[in-house]
Amino acid sequence: MIIASGVGVMVMGLSALEALEETTQAYYERYRFADVFAGVNRAPEGVVRQLAEISGVSSVETRINKLAMLDIADFDQPVIAQLVSIPERSEPLLNRLVLREGRFVAPGAPDEVVLNEPFAIAHELSPGDQLHAIVNGKRRRLDIVGVALSPEFVYALGPGSLMPDDLRYGIVWMGRDALAAAYDLAGAFNFVSLALLPGTQPNAVIESVDNLLSPYGGESAVARENQLSNWFLMNELDQVRTFSRILPSIFLIVAAFLTNMVLARLIAIERAEIGLLKSFGYSNFQIAWHYAKLVIAMSLVGIVLGWMIGAGLGRYNTMTYANMFHFPLLIFRPNPMVFVLAGLISLIAALIGCLGAVAKAVRLPPAEAMRPPEPAQYKQGLLTRLRVVRALDQSSRIVLRQLTRRPWRSAFTSLGVAFSVAVMVMALQWLDSIETMVDVYFNDAQRQDAMIALNQPQPSRVVNDFLHLPGVLAAEPLRWVGADFHVGSRMHRGAIQAVTPDAGLQLVYDVRGHSIRVPPDGLVIGTELAKKLDVSIGDMVWVKIRDGRRPEVQLPVIELVETYIDLPAYMDLAALNRLLRESPRTDMVNVLIDHARTDEFYSELKQMPRVSAVMFRQSAINNFRDTMAETIVIFVNFFGAFAAALGFGVVYNSARITLSERGRELASLRVLGFSRAAISYILLAEVGLLILLALPLGCLIGWSLAWFIVKTSFENELFRLPLVIYPSSYGIAICITLLATVVSAVLVRRRLDRLDLIAVLKTRE
Amino acid sequence: MSRGGATAITSTNQDDAGLEAIFCAEAISKIYTMGEVKVHALRGVDLELYGGELVVLLGASGSGKSTLLNILGGLDVPTSGSVRYRDHELSQYGQRELTRYRLDHVGFIFQFYNLIPSLTARENVALVTEISKNPMTPEDALALVDMQDRLDHFPAQLSGGEQQRVAVARAIAKRPEVLLCDEPTGALDVATGITVLEAIGKVNSEIGTTTVVITHNAVIGGMADRIITLADGSIVDVQRNDRKLQAHELVW
Numbered sequence A: 001m002i003i004a005s006g007v008g009v010m011v012m013g014l015s016a017l018e019a020l021e022e023t024t025q026a027y028y029e030r031y032r033f034a035d036v037f038a039g040v041n042r043a044p045e046g047v048v049r050q051l052a053e054i055s056g057v058s059s060v061e062t063r064i065n066k067l068a069m070l071d072i073a074d075f076d077q078p079v080i081a082q083l084v085s086i087p088e089r090s091e092p093l094l095n096r097l098v099l100r101e102g103r104f105v106a107p108g109a110p111d112e113v114v115l116n117e118p119f120a121i122a123h124e125l126s127p128g129d130q131l132h133a134i135v136n137g138k139r140r141r142l143d144i145v146g147v148a149l150s151p152e153f154v155y156a157l158g159p160g161s162l163m164p165d166d167l168r169y170g171i172v173w174m175g176r177d178a179l180a181a182a183y184d185l186a187g188a189f190n191f192v193s194l195a196l197l198p199g200t201q202p203n204a205v206i207e208s209v210d211n212l213l214s215p216y217g218g219e220s221a222v223a224r225e226n227q228l229s230n231w232f233l234m235n236e237l238d239q240v241r242t243f244s245r246i247l248p249s250i251f252l253i254v255a256a257f258l259t260n261m262v263l264a265r266l267i268a269i270e271r272a273e274i275g276l277l278k279s280f281g282y283s284n285f286q287i288a289w290h291y292a293k294l295v296i297a298m299s300l301v302g303i304v305l306g307w308m309i310g311a312g313l314g315r316y317n318t319m320t321y322a323n324m325f326h327f328p329l330l331i332f333r334p335n336p337m338v339f340v341l342a343g344l345i346s347l348i349a350a351l352i353g354c355l356g357a358v359a360k361a362v363r364l365p366p367a368e369a370m371r372p373p374e375p376a377q378y379k380q381g382l383l384t385r386l387r388v389v390r391a392l393d394q395s396s397r398i399v400l401r402q403l404t405r406r407p408w409r410s411a412f413t414s415l416g417v418a419f420s421v422a423v424m425v426m427a428l429q430w431l432d433s434i435e436t437m438v439d440v441y442f443n444d445a446q447r448q449d450a451m452i453a454l455n456q457p458q459p460s461r462v463v464n465d466f467l468h469l470p471g472v473l474a475a476e477p478l479r480w481v482g483a484d485f486h487v488g489s490r491m492h493r494g495a496i497q498a499v500t501p502d503a504g505l506q507l508v509y510d511v512r513g514h515s516i517r518v519p520p521d522g523l524v525i526g527t528e529l530a531k532k533l534d535v536s537i538g539d540m541v542w543v544k545i546r547d548g549r550r551p552e553v554q555l556p557v558i559e560l561v562e563t564y565i566d567l568p569a570y571m572d573l574a575a576l577n578r579l580l581r582e583s584p585r586t587d588m589v590n591v592l593i594d595h596a597r598t599d600e601f602y603s604e605l606k607q608m609p610r611v612s613a614v615m616f617r618q619s620a621i622n623n624f625r626d627t628m629a630e631t632i633v634i635f636v637n638f639f640g641a642f643a644a645a646l647g648f649g650v651v652y653n654s655a656r657i658t659l660s661e662r663g664r665e666l667a668s669l670r671v672l673g674f675s676r677a678a679i680s681y682i683l684l685a686e687v688g689l690l691i692l693l694a695l696p697l698g699c700l701i702g703w704s705l706a707w708f709i710v711k712t713s714f715e716n717e718l719f720r721l722p723l724v725i726y727p728s729s730y731g732i733a734i735c736i737t738l739l740a741t742v743v744s745a746v747l748v749r750r751r752l753d754r755l756d757l758i759a760v761l762k763t764r765e
Numbered sequence B: 001m002s003r004g005g006a007t008a009i010t011s012t013n014q015d016d017a018g019l020e021a022i023f024c025a026e027a028i029s030k031i032y033t034m035g036e037v038k039v040h041a042l043r044g045v046d047l048e049l050y051g052g053e054l055v056v057l058l059g060a061s062g063s064g065k066s067t068l069l070n071i072l073g074g075l076d077v078p079t080s081g082s083v084r085y086r087d088h089e090l091s092q093y094g095q096r097e098l099t100r101y102r103l104d105h106v107g108f109i110f111q112f113y114n115l116i117p118s119l120t121a122r123e124n125v126a127l128v129t130e131i132s133k134n135p136m137t138p139e140d141a142l143a144l145v146d147m148q149d150r151l152d153h154f155p156a157q158l159s160g161g162e163q164q165r166v167a168v169a170r171a172i173a174k175r176p177e178v179l180l181c182d183e184p185t186g187a188l189d190v191a192t193g194i195t196v197l198e199a200i201g202k203v204n205s206e207i208g209t210t211t212v213v214i215t216h217n218a219v220i221g222g223m224a225d226r227i228i229t230l231a232d233g234s235i236v237d238v239q240r241n242d243r244k245l246q247a248h249e250l251v252w
């Protein structure tokens, strides 16, 4: 059983991970996901030839990307759409769509659109439905003709948002001609995707692309690994990887450990038989082989069971994830190596446990082996002399002596239970950490109800316009510009958030959790970014701003802030405007809304032509939590369940083995007039004490495991899990363990009640 | 041989010794069913035991001696018939009451000593004295069996005979009214067996404990008030001794 769960977890994790990776690859390949992406202001089609000539480029496709505000019936909040052009007369060369419903847009039908599936599902839209959009300032009616998926938008992240929000942000594909007409981009493009020949390094290509496109207002090109959706997907897969590699390994080790322990104890009981066999003339090797066969047979049952469980769960897991990612295809071809590996590890662990015990038994001369095991050398240890111990009754004394006589075994049992507690604590820790992250990021730092993105930088007084919208209690400007940070050879492509010194809606915290004012003459950056750039307070950073007149400046790091999400860099808004040589401008507005008047606010906002995106804090929180939880909860549940099974296994087995070893002693006590409860006490107090020891130990190990994993594998650029474990998580882990203990205690108690006194006493020890 | 006589306390029942029947078994039978096969371990045994007497049970192997003893001691219940100990109707008792009965009234000694290996001699005795109503001190009980010098030895540090004497001390430390011994000397050599029987005889005479001893050794019958012989689940013979011998007077 223990073997089965160990093997099961490992197979489940590894096969799910492999399947996901394979599926992603296949999806990308089959639908020709591009390798390099670049946006420009406006470039003539003619540039395509030059782009195609860059060495390593195999195909080039241009298109038009625009943001637009949608108005969907029955949904009162504004919705942002990424309009993406597709050719009307052919399939796209790159980033092909997977048509899920309906058809592609027809030539000469400029109002036809195809929606991406998550968005369509979120709004229950299907071909034949309509929606309204403000396209280039004009309100238009759009007809939905199809629903599709794209490898480019596995995750559809709206501008400035951290997590996908399928309700408020969607991809809308339109005919190229229709979009060109609407935005006056005939014969021109503002976005290009490139596919590279196999083995080409994207960096060189990116440089050439940047050079070619910069005259046309190119925003630097990004490789596939930095493409938003893929980057996000890879982050998610990283999470799955952590869960699939590290955790099952821990689990398998624990399971192997337990198998080893149980078998060793089982064989220790059989020493008399081993002695008998030897007296019949069997060689040590024959005996060892006999037990090895036994163990192999037992393990094989467990392993095969584990394979089946693991494959089943792995498939289920993969499907859950594939659904979550909206993969149109699913490849589940578990690698046989995974099975072999998991099986081998378990088998070896079991064999080591068995052979160790057999070796001990065969080393004894047969006569001795047949005698009762170890003439129980109890000592009047130090412990016994303590006054507390002297005051104990004899039953408790039995318990204590038993424990101290076999310190290793006691430690083993304790450790086993501790591990099960630890695994549970570790599993629950994810949820706590996410909760904390949400709390710190959204509740403490972000005080605004909504963040409104403008379609282009506006003079600062635009803030006043928003202040006058119904329901708005406060409005503050915020500017968000793309920037590259260089320190020596280290580089980070990110963004600068420029805030006013007295900003009250979006607070910046320093490492110690005090809110700080962003200074006028330098940068405040996140500790993680500082680590990436290897800078500390006082160091200079080269900043290339990818906006406006693209200034390059050297700025000192004035302060570090601790953040769990993203790699932020802040600077003073006025200072940024000075750098850009612009009059005070802003491209974002943070607003605080009177919750009683949100409806009015929304409907006014939907009519504002200058708004390109709106992010609502509450929905961002929900989204964040959901997206994070989605991946994690699946694993948390599995681990919780497996850990509980593990705890139960350890407790039950050790109680049962103790019972079989000490049945005689307990029966004697019954004969002496001890009640069932009294002998249960002797047996269960032993187990109970070990568990009591195990609980704090388990919490400690759980904390360390969590620390290890958080530090080693959960730090990516999107977020860093804070190591936070709520007391309630310890509580839950402890309760589950205690419950498992109680259940096994009840089971053992039932065996105790059936103890056959007479039979036990008739036989010799 | 030291007699530790100071601890001999008169049992309340001694006045009635030989007169009052404290055990009364009527037509008890015990049938073990193993699948199709039924084994009649006891076939309608009638038996009375009197306060303070020492009874030796003889009989071939498989004749039902242990079964009878276990029923008297509340370790087992008869398939049919009734067993009464004073006002306890044992045949009607459930587990809980039998446990209580064993605790309050019965001391057992078995062929295998069944000491708790993790407790010293003294602690093994204390195990019982802690939970009984009117016990002797463990030291006194051990002195009675001449083990006062080995109080703090663990069972593994004692010889078989010494272990068995600790077992006797443990059985009698609570001043039980009944002492049931199933082949107490079965695993011991003659000399050692005599020291154990000595201890049992002393308890019987000094505390007045009603004692039943199962043995395969007819010689031991010499210590008894009565010798009861079982064969094939029935009592086939009862002899009364005019004079009880001391254990050391027995001739092998």
Ligand SMILES: Nc1ncnc2c1ncn2[C@@H]1O[C@H](COP(=O)(O)OP(=O)(O)OP(=O)(O)O)[C@@H](O)[C@H]1O
Binding pocket: B032, B033, B034, B039, B040, B041, B059, B060, B061, B062, B063, B064, B065, B066, B067, B068
């Ligand atoms: N648990 C049991 N199941 C089946 N049969 C049993 C059981 N216990 C005892 N018997 C049978 O009951 C009969 C009487 O057994 P008992 O132990 O009372 O004999 P005994 O007189 O004590 O023998 P010995 O002198 O060898 O100890 C035997 O035939 C034995 O096989």
Ligand SMILES: [Mg+2]
Binding pocket: B065, B066, B067, B182
């Ligand atoms: Mg017998």
